[in-house]
Amino acid sequence: MQLKQNNSIFDSRLCPDSGSLEKANQTTLIDSAQHILIIYIIIMNLSAQEAFLKLELVLPPAPKPLGIYKPFLVDGKYLYLSGHGPVQPDQSLIIGRVGVDLDAEAGKLAARQVGLTMLSTIVTNFGSLDVVKRVIKVLGMVNCAPDFERHPYIINGCSELFASVWGQENGIGVRSAVGMGSLPDNIPVEVEAVFELF
Amino acid sequence: MQLKQNNSIFDSRLCPDSGSLEKANQTTLIDSAQHILIIYIIIMNLSAQEAFLKLELVLPPAPKPLGIYKPFLVDGKYLYLSGHGPVQPDQSLIIGRVGVDLDAEAGKLAARQVGLTMLSTIVTNFGSLDVVKRVIKVLGMVNCAPDFERHPYIINGCSELFASVWGQENGIGVRSAVGMGSLPDNIPVEVEAVFELF
């Protein structure tokens, strides 16, 4: 597990005394160049879609349903997203249990990949991330060993992505980050969410 | 585990390239006679309650709460259903873990029984399935071994039922199908849902 300096603007701002994150004291997914980009995005007051383009995020193809459900549903001003997994650009899924097959860093990267997959569902179906006003609710589900304790750290991989696109206020909603007994196809992370539309 | 030809209209329509379901290649709960009935229901444009009667579904008694909660709650145009288990017509519950005590087919049947139990809560309290306009959100929770991977297949047992009653468009909402560490009374499946009312 590679240790780097923790330079995320998120951790220091939002979690001044978070035990779990202090214990972590490890790299976040946002390196110095990304850090500067995010400050630029904030200063320039870029829209979500502009931020998305500036961050040069690579989206995987929007996933097809693995069962009888819709990937997303609009109800009035709300956009519901079904549970998404970590789809990669070649359409394959990241596979494995966190704390068993994947370490915490790889788990956090998988959660970020889930977030990218959710962005893909939005961009593919609505044409732009600017249709979303804000994140309301995220349920982050980690497929991990029973003794794993750092679920919030893992799901931050998705939440940091949302915050970098929609901003510190609108990109962050309520959340539960919890450990499942198992997940479909043995994916490490699944996330469902509710957004408010403009 | 009995293998039959997969003849569900749902799988082929909605999941043309679903890995999990292709791997499955097993019977769905809808046999040829049911298949024809569902096509009849679509062609005749039957209401949910008419479809329910035509399908001759046998509902279990609506369950009493196992704790301090309401089985359902109406908030404006939304109907919330508490987590439901697979109640059988004699009021007993289907018991056991999927992948341990129940195979995938039995697990899918249990999910269908959960769906029937949810329909019972609606019919018992509102008199008809026609009060529901559409399914918004389903959380399908499977009590299974840590190496189980086919949660979507299991929860399809409930989702196919909803689609047969409310139709392909209104009977299918967003969904997460995930694996729990355990469930009350060791039931194999629990489902909670949000519906939109007319």
Next chain:
Amino acid sequence: MQLKQNNSIFDSRLCPDSGSLEKANQTTLIDSAQHILIIYIIIMNLSAQEAFLKLELVLPPAPKPLGIYKPFLVDGKYLYLSGHGPVQPDQSLIIGRVGVDLDAEAGKLAARQVGLTMLSTIVTNFGSLDVVKRVIKVLGMVNCAPDFERHPYIINGCSELFASVWGQENGIGVRSAVGMGSLPDNIPVEVEAVFELF
């Protein structure tokens, strides 16, 4: 595990034939003095905040986020609370798995402490419990061994608290009480909820 007479007004009213609770046949967290107080609160038609003061509930400090999320979010008339853990007055968390490190009584007390932590988030940010009109939805997540079966009993620790504050009608919403594979920091219970505001 200490056995006392079951004297809760909740169990007998709401769960006349609950298998899980009958099997339990153990103490609830509400002793005779509390029982009388709750009847007083009902007769006097006290508001939630008045009931809260009359019950002399001791709230822990409102928790800081352990990750990138908001502890609560208001959307129109809805108040969303992120997943909360059992914070104690000294800011430490109750730790351990139910059925392994904690017995059912200790688990139920932990769920009550989660409820107190949620009340603290409301009181700290809104000044009073009277801003809440009613409980809409509770997701009660228990960190327990795979063979644990009494999740509703555990989560009643939180639900009884809500009912004692907001009343039998408004303090009780829909609910799922389920078993997770693991929870952050190995806490025994996590609860997220949606409330309706006045």
